[in-house]
Amino acid sequence: xxxxxxxxxxxxxxxxxxxxxxxxxxxxxxxxxxxxxxxxxxxxxxxxxxxxxxxxxxxxxxxxxxxxxxxxxxxxxxxxxxxxxxxxxxxxxxxxxxxxxxxxxxxxxxxxxxxxxxxxxxxxxxxxxxxxxxxxxxxxxxxxxxxxxxxxxxxxxxxxxxxxxxxxxxxxxxxxxxxxxxxxxxxxxxxxxxxxxxxxxxxxxxxxxxxxxxxxxxxxxxxxxxxxxxxxxxxxxxxxxxxxxxxxxxxxxxxxxxxxxxxxxxxxxxxxxxxxxxxxxxxxxxxxxxxxxxxxxxxxxxxxxxxxxxxxxxxxxxxxxxxxxxxxxxxxxxxxxxxxxxxxxxxxxxxxxxxxxxxxxxxxxxxxxxxxxxxxxxxxxxxxxxxxxxxxxxxxxxxxxxxxxxxxxxxxxxxxxxxxxxxxxx
Numbered sequence: 001x002x003x004x005x006x007x008x009x010x011x012x013x014x015x016x017x018x019x020x021x022x023x024x025x026x027x028x029x030x031x032x033x034x035x036x037x038x039x040x041x042x043x044x045x046x047x048x049x050x051x052x053x054x055x056x057x058x059x060x061x062x063x064x065x066x067x068x069x070x071x072x073x074x075x076x077x078x079x080x081x082x083x084x085x086x087x088x089x090x091x092x093x094x095x096x097x098x099x100x101x102x103x104x105x106x107x108x109x110x111x112x113x114x115x116x117x118x119x120x121x122x123x124x125x126x127x128x129x130x131x132x133x134x135x136x137x138x139x140x141x142x143x144x145x146x147x148x149x150x151x152x153x154x155x156x157x158x159x160x161x162x163x164x165x166x167x168x169x170x171x172x173x174x175x176x177x178x179x180x181x182x183x184x185x186x187x188x189x190x191x192x193x194x195x196x197x198x199x200x201x202x203x204x205x206x207x208x209x210x211x212x213x214x215x216x217x218x219x220x221x222x223x224x225x226x227x228x229x230x231x232x233x234x235x236x237x238x239x240x241x242x243x244x245x246x247x248x249x250x251x252x253x254x255x256x257x258x259x260x261x262x263x264x265x266x267x268x269x270x271x272x273x274x275x276x277x278x279x280x281x282x283x284x285x286x287x288x289x290x291x292x293x294x295x296x297x298x299x300x301x302x303x304x305x306x307x308x309x310x311x312x313x314x315x316x317x318x319x320x321x322x323x324x325x326x327x328x329x330x331x332x333x334x335x336x337x338x339x340x341x342x343x344x345x346x347x348x349x350x351x352x353x354x355x356x357x358x359x360x361x362x363x364x365x366x367x368x369x370x371x372x373x374x375x376x377x378x379x380x381x382x383x384x385x386x387x388x389x390x391x392x393x394x395x396x397x398x399x400x401x402x403x404x405x406x407x408x409x410x411x412x413x414x415x416x417x418x419x420x421x422x423x424x425x426x
Contacts, residue, residue, distance in 0.1 A: 013041025015120035015143025016069035038122030039069030039079035120144035159211030162237035247286035
């Protein structure tokens with residue numbers, strides 16, 4: 001199992017602003033209120049797409065900002081809500097908040113959705129604030145800010161492609177030159193003790209997961225050497241890439257190596273040889289490799305595609321990767337029909353925070369902070385006196401004035417809230 005991880009910034013859409021507007025009425029000098037509410041901002045939603053198997057798309061784009069809601073309109077018309085921004089992710093994706101470490105979603109089933117950042121509510125227009133005592137209010141709310149956060153997207157990967165072959169045929173080196181993986185590589189007889197995985201980008205908007213699996217030896221199907229530890233990983237792959245030392249640097253016959261590995265695969269599970277298999281003739285830069293390859297092709301009785309490569313000179317790698325990607329495109333990833341998988345939306349319960357906090361700056365000013373009070377501030381239209389007065393009443397109702405007094409605030413002291421400063425008045 002391999003974990004691919006990407007850091008991403010997401011910003012849900014802000015709500016549209018409510019409108020202050022009036023219509024003429026005979027008995028109300030200013031006319032009746034007619035400003036509509038703003039539309040809701042767009043949510044950012046992750047949806048599982050079984051057709052994906054890597055996070056490669058998020059490596060190319062790491063900032064996502066959803067659309068804001070439409071502003072309210074006259075005649076009481078509601079601004080249009082913005083459609084959610086839906087981002088496809090592969091099955092097995094986990095989303096965490098980078099700052100808190102909280103798991104926001106664990107997405108495993110095709111079609112499953114999770115709201116990662118909630119869009120802001122649209123601000124209310126002045127039609128919503130009319131009362132018998134104030135039938136023509138000049139109050140409207142700004143749209144609620146959408147949630148923004150830095151997130152960590154993790155994907156636990158199972159390999160699409162398994163590299164098989166004897167120890168020291170060049171599987172680890174091949175993995176290291178076609179992906180960002182850094183497996184241990186030695187210039188002596190050495191075998192990988194655990195699978196190393198890497199994500200391969202073919203350069204044409206395709207990607208796949210490739211695994212350098214532990215080196216196989218004769219008798220592995222009976223538990224000799226790494227045995228089942230190796231074969232258990234092979235059965236999870238969709239394509240088998242058989243790497244052969246065509247230069248015979250260790251004195252073994254390349255064709256006999258090929259037969260031995262396939263005999264072990266068949267002894268473990270007969271269906272493994274039904275999987276698509278691609279032969280990689282490695283170390284073609286070395287003496288005698290060309291002659292050995294010609295002899296190998298004469299001895300080969302089955303119609304397997306063969307790709308001569310050199311991991312040292314990187315010759316033939318591009319053709320090999322495209323061939324693997326083309327083969328994967330023809331193989332379905334899941335046997336369960338899409339329609340059988342339930343579609344369900346995941347919402348995370350957010351524990352309610354204190355409505356506000358009070359701290360002191362070095363210059364003695366009192367600083368108000370907190371999600372609720374900051375949201376209230378952003379939704380207030382400070383260009384209108386009635387909105388400012390309403391904001392002051394809301395602060396008193398939340399207990400801000402009393403809390404400031406308890407902290408020692410006196411008449412004329414500076415109070416800060418985000419970028420705004422005002423005086424404390426008794």
